[in-house]
Amino acid sequence: MSAEQHDTHDAHGSYRSYLIGFGLSVVLTAIPFWIVLGEVDIHLWLALTIIFGLGAVQIIVHVVYFLHVTVKAEEGWKVMSLVFTGILLLIVLVGSIWVMTHLNNNMMPAHDQIERVRALE
Numbered sequence: 001m002s003a004e005q006h007d008t009h010d011a012h013g014s015y016r017s018y019l020i021g022f023g024l025s026v027v028l029t030a031i032p033f034w035i036v037l038g039e040v041d042i043h044l045w046l047a048l049t050i051i052f053g054l055g056a057v058q059i060i061v062h063v064v065y066f067l068h069v070t071v072k073a074e075e076g077w078k079v080m081s082l083v084f085t086g087i088l089l090l091i092v093l094v095g096s097i098w099v100m101t102h103l104n105n106n107m108m109p110a111h112d113q114i115e116r117v118r119a120l121e
Helices: 002-011 015-037 044-066 073-107 111-120
Strands: none
Touching: 015 044
């Protein structure tokens, strides 16, 4: 019985872990806000890389500190399902971008075709 109580206690975070997660979340949110609202003079690609990178780190912080998904939880099944979900999400996003780019390149008339049609009118 005590082993079950110990397992359920590990499934929930402590007050300290919630505070650490909250602090990290605040910092990881404040930095992109500062970059955008403070009009920091950096290249656009660097700003986007920092913002998306910190967003990815914040996802990991939320999963670990608030959702308590670790390798030890449920013998790793939670992590495996999270990785599977991430792979499916990546496949859907990359596939959608690929299809939309393909359609844009092959279905939209080229500029020279539009000019030829206008010349005939």
